[in-house]
Amino acid sequence: MITPKRPAGFNEFLPADQLAFNALIAIIRMSYEQHGFTPIETPALELASVLHAKEGGESAKQGYRFTKGDSDLALRFDLTVPLARYVAEHYHELAFPFRRYQIQDVWRAEKPQAGRYRQFCQCDIDIIGSTSVAADADVLITMSRTYKALGLSTAVLHISNRKIISGILEARKLSKHSTEIMRQMDKLDKIGVAGLRKNLAERGLKESDISLLASLAAIAGTISEVTREMEKLDVSHPKLAEGLDELAATASLLDAAGLKKHDYTFNLGMMRGFDYYTGVVFEAMLSDKPEAGAVGSGGRYDNLVGYYRSEPLAGVGASIGLSRLFSAIHGELADGPSSPSQALVVVFNEKLLPFCFSVAQKLQSAGLNVEVYPSADKAGKQLGYADKTGIPFALLCGEDEEKKKSVTIKDMQTGDQKTLKLTEAARYLKKQL
């Protein structure tokens, strides 16, 4: 005997959770398509030289990489690098702006933690080949609507624009420290203003610059609040102005699309990663559950396909880490059924099986999910199965029912029974469900 177990750090769901998870994916898919994003899927395996182009094809620490025959292969670790490869490979077959969504698993050989697994599901959207602020707004609108569709009414988009910090650092001649400064600012939540000041001072920044950055990090609110606060800062730079203009234009489009004040906020201390993004950046937080961290994020980049094409291709995108989100909200989901069936046909004896299958067929044809218990076990055992799997109705199909072309419908919750003509059963069940 071999012990049946998964590799460490790999999760899988029992059926009730899988059904709940799939329901979330269906909502995300519908929402993404409602906003005109088209699906693609890429192979799990890529050439390591292509996937790890950024590191010059060197082995990535967190990657699953191996050789098979002559091929140096690796499992994708995100959906962005495969998108870049896809767009570059199929460039002449795609229509631009290219609006794609991709809902697939990715693999990272990280140390497993609660809610973090080595294989997890990402749900990405990107608009490639547009530099317009309308594309920024479009991605933000799609994300906000998607959270609402998922029932996450407390989701708030925290939005900033990398041009603001870039402009400030250029104005103050601090660009060469930009990565380190952004890293410290991004830690503001953890280290506080005093910590930020101390850390920036340790890195040799002047007091006037430190004050400016600490003030910037605290600026948050509506577009008019943020604009007003920015005017108080003693700094100006064309890039900074451009960043603020883009945020204002974005805000007007979010409002036009019906987003409410509590759906988004500007948060200029939020940096969202340290390279890659060049314009708008955002992360989504649940206002009633900040401890869950960001439940999605994204931003604008100047060039998606730098490693694969000489012509740059700008874009803007976002990602929902669905596995992590599911872990975060799982406690609040009611324990659902572990079967998609809406009714179980109970089999009293083997001779009644043809009648049982004909009953199931009639109801299935009417669009109901119906299963036939596959043998004439004791009725109690069959009802116990319906109970355990959460099937809401049992259909008792005995000899009387067969004779009268009827079916006795038992509500598993209340225990109530009702005998109906077969022709009426589907309508009745649909009304009850």
Place this chain on the structure above:
Amino acid sequence: MITPKRPAGFNEFLPADQLAFNALIAIIRMSYEQHGFTPIETPALELASVLHAKEGGESAKQGYRFTKGDSDLALRFDLTVPLARYVAEHYHELAFPFRRYQIQDVWRAEKPQAGRYRQFCQCDIDIIGSTSVAADADVLITMSRTYKALGLSTAVLHISNRKIISGILEARKLSKHSTEIMRQMDKLDKIGVAGLRKNLAERGLKESDISLLASLAAIAGTISEVTREMEKLDVSHPKLAEGLDELAATASLLDAAGLKKHDYTFNLGMMRGFDYYTGVVFEAMLSDKPEAGAVGSGGRYDNLVGYYRSEPLAGVGASIGLSRLFSAIHGELADGPSSPSQALVVVFNEKLLPFCFSVAQKLQSAGLNVEVYPSADKAGKQLGYADKTGIPFALLCGEDEEKKKSVTIKDMQTGDQKTLKLTEAARYLKKQL
């Protein structure tokens, strides 16, 4: 620059094909759930010792296997071994009979051929923990209905039962040659009756046995035709009788469930693999496209979890190789759109963007898929994009329209234009689509 390419033998779709493929998956998922199968998904990676239990954990030739840290890992090569591991691992948390479906990719390092890739999608159903012929019929009914739902009206299930050949071989004391005999019979299509006779003679079989097997291989038709033909053969054995009885019971349930004469046939020469199956076996063929080969198959097995549990667990299952099926029918699918959008909002100038997003929002809220072109490119370019991606309607949202709270709807096929109040646009579009 790194050439953007996939590893050899790995396929991916352009958006139009991905949309078409996803539509097939959605149909299969719906059909499987309508018949009460519940979804599970398992990790892509399994422990090699678990996945290759059959070979004692030795490297499988066609497997993607590698070590990461201390772990000897392998990508799944089918959905049956992971199901066995899942059922054994979660045995006490599952309700039996366990009806699961699983739609996931598998990986095989085979030589790539037309329509055959190294990563491909399988759509499996199984009923675990039932020995009943009702479960056999249930799987067959689900498969037949699923093909019909996919629009494959010519799909025919070819059904046999392994107990028939087993009984015959036992009666004739040929069981020790069973694998070789079944292999030859399975090749009947290619080698013909004369070839079969010759090959069996070369393996030292007696003329009377050869005649019997050649006669068996030719028996096909309805249950009564097959039963009549079997009576003419000079052979009897309890197992053979049991196999025929099971087929008769299956036929009566398929008929009760509304399957028609052209939906299934019995074909006693069909062997479907050489070990593993112990009862009913079947394969699905397209009667107008036999060259596509089997577009699905399955059967009953005595024990799913033999490597992982001491108690056996019987089941019956089936699988659709969707990637292969898609290749086979792809030529007949009309070239569909490459966007899910039903309407494109055309942007005449940047100032109109808020109006454009508000129009999109209204229609999206009404359930339509609508995208906003993300910048004020020339109208011809925007309409060209709608044309190229197959978006059926363009929504012209100019200053006039904004003033009158209306929208001009352009049918991309006919070129017809119609200006409607915003409140009427959704209803009109829905009627046209």
